[in-house]
Amino acid sequence: MTDHRDDVPLTDEELDDLLEQADADLLAYVRAHTDVGGLLNSMLEVRPAVQPPPPAAAELFHARLRLREIERSLTRADAHARALAASFRDARADELTQAVERALDSARSGDLSRTPDLLRALTVALARAVAVALACYPRRGGGSPGALVARPPLSTLIVAIARGLSDAGDLAADLPGVAEPGAALDVSGADLSGLRLMSPDLLHGVVWDAGTVWPSGLGEVVGSMSEAVCEGVYRVVFGEDVITLGPESSPG
């Protein structure tokens, strides 16, 4: 009696059973005719995009650039200190020159861990510069008190040391968040779009690749001043008269 019930719909239970059985058959059929290995092989040929270095590396790179700016400022200060010592023959001028040289050595090392030494040397240099200024002060009238202090070598020197001291203080404050030095000058894949740079030649020696994101306009400059290190990897070369890197910062 129940063999011919075409006009009677399936119950929900019958429909579910039928769909389940049909789905199981269809799945078995698909599996029998499909090679999932081909899919997996084609997938594994796709490699991950180059990941940017961790934030600490970018921060470290920025810190190294800031140290370079200080170094540049102190290179000028050193020249002024020597000129001053030559014109103002006094032991205090020589001591000032020595203090500036110590600060310059610390900055030139490129070693961020020596930033406290740099700060101390700059503090000493500033104190000695002030001592020289006081020595120049005319004790018994005869001219404007600020006349000598305002004279180019000394005034420029004091400003340069004070600026270096300020920048080094800021740098030292930021350093606790910076990881240990390493490939700090290899910025392959790094997003540097927020980089604010006083002068592009501070990038001398920096290694980069196509994944490096430069600030607008700087990419062209860097590209024109770089040499290929290997396929797809470049190093910035800004000429011979630029600040050289510290020994541990050589790329590679």
Add this chain to the structure above:
Amino acid sequence: MSTRVQAMRADFVDFAAREHSRVIRFLMRGGASLADSQDAAQEAFTQAWRLINSEPEAWARVQEPLGWMFKVAGRCLRRPPGESRRRVSTVPVADVPETAAGADDPADLIGPAVDVLAALRELPPDQRLAIRYRMDDQPNSAVAAALGLTEQQAADLVKKARVVLRYRLAEYRTRKGAASHDRSP
């Protein structure tokens, strides 16, 4: 490569090995041939894989990977041959087209699967897509997302589709009974 991306890649390889056939089956339920379904599924999995490798954060935001695969594979299937298939669409897609279903498939697919596929092909496209999602245990929210409906409208569509299927497939009960009768001594 970060540990997180490595884990994501490993998970996806497992997912692909496990669910690849289900995605093909999902497409075939819509009327596509085995070969077309295989191509579209492979393309969808490759798109997902590229996404994981280039924008892992974007893939991490995908809450229902299987539903995502159904949607993208369906879109791959609908795209004309030769059109660039590199972009991943996240917009709802309509049902697969009325292709010559199974025309190039081997004839070794027999039994209730043939009847169910035939019955599914006769459903209106929106009902067909809705029931296909539900047959893969996808929630009504997935149906709603795929068709741009509310969940209630999606549930209503599933209900209508089931009613139609209950009538269309009633004949299968007859055939099954006849087959049983033929086999009996």
